[in-house]
Amino acid sequence: MQEIRTILALGFSVRHIVCSGQRAGYEMSAADAFGDVDTRRCARFFYPLDPCALHEGLTDFEDVIGLVDGVIMGSGFEGADFSCLSETARGKILGNRPETTSVVADKVWLAAHLDELGIPHPRTLSGHAISELCAQKRRIPLCYPVVAKPARGGGGTANFFCQTDKELIRTAKALPDFLYQDYLKGQHASVSVLLSRHEAVSICLNEQLLGVQSLCAPGPLVYCGNVSPMTTPRSIAVCELAEDVTAELGLIGSNGVDVVLTDDGPVIIEVNPRVQGSLDTVELATGLNIVDAHVRAVAGELPAQIAVKRYAAKTIVFAARDGLVTEDLAHGGPGIVDIPARGRSVHQGEPIATGIGVGTSRADACARAMKRVARIQAAVTS
8 A cells, every 4th residue: 555645535524534634744635515714724725515415526526536645535425426436536545445335324224234143223114114014004113212314324413203103104205215213212322443454443432412402403313522432331342342343344444333322232323434523532532643543544554552541522513593603713722623714604503613622531521612612602693
C-alpha cells in the first residue's frame, strides 16, 4: 500500500474526520453538505454537496479523487452507487469496499444475517413483509411499541414509533421500504472497533445520547451525541460481541456497532461500516487519533494498547425553532465544534453546533459540555 499523505473525506457531514486527519498531519480535503467553519479551517480544499441530492454529481469527484492518496467515507454514502467511478478511483477508498458497505448498511439484510449467525438482535420485518402477512391474514410477530426506520442511513431523524396494529399496517403500506423492529428497553451504546484483515480490536464502549429534550432533539430516537467511555460490568462481553460481528462481516478500518444493553444481555441494533460520529469523544477519552488509526488498520497495523484516560461528552444542539445564527461561535473558546458561519439560517429540528466537554468523571464531562450547549442556544435568534 502506498504512503497516504493526502485524504478526501466524503459524506453528509465530515468535520470530525477532516479535523482528526489534520491533527494527525494529513493534508485533508472535504466534501459535505454543511461546510462548517471548522471543516473549512481544517481542509485545504472544500467541495459543497447538495443535502437533497447527496449522491448526484459523484462522477465529478473522479478528478478530485485523482489528486489525493485516499478517500475516507462518512455518513450518507452507505448506499451510493460508486460504479460510475473508475476502478482506480474506487481503489482509493480507505476502508470497506462500496459493495461491502452497501450490503452491511442494509438493515433488513443485516437482521437476517444476524439471525443466521444466532446473534441477538431485534425482531425485524420490512414493510413489504408486513403487507404480505396482512394479505395472508397472519399475525404480525412484533411487540409494541414498534420502531419504524429507513432501511439505510443513521442518525434516527426519520425514526418513529408505531403503537398499534392499525398504525403499523397503515405505515407499512405507506412506507414499504422502511423496516419495523421491536423496541428494546435498556442502555443505548456503541462500540468503536478497529479491524485489519486478520484481527479486530475494540477501542471504546460509548454511551449513546438519543432524543435528549434539553438539546431540542426533533424525535425520541435522534442521535444527540456520546459519552465515552461507558462504564458497565458487561463492557468486555459487549466489546467481544462487536469484534466478532464486524470480523464476521469482513469489515476493515474504523467501524461502529450500535447495541442496547438489556437485562438479558447485549443486543445488536445495527452496524455502521464507516468512521462514526463518536470519533470526537473516543479520541478525547483515549488519546488515539482515529483517522490515523483507520489508515494504519487498513494497511494492517493495529494499536498495541488502548487505555481510557478521561471522560468526554459530545452534545449535538438542535434548533428549537427557525432562526438565524447571530453570534460568531468560531471565537467562543474551545469546546464548540461543527461551527456554523455567522448569519446562517437554521430551521426547526436542524443541528446548530456541537458542545464538547472533558472531565475526570461522566458528570464533570457532561456539565462542561452543557455549558457549551447554553452558548450555542444563545447564539441563535428567532
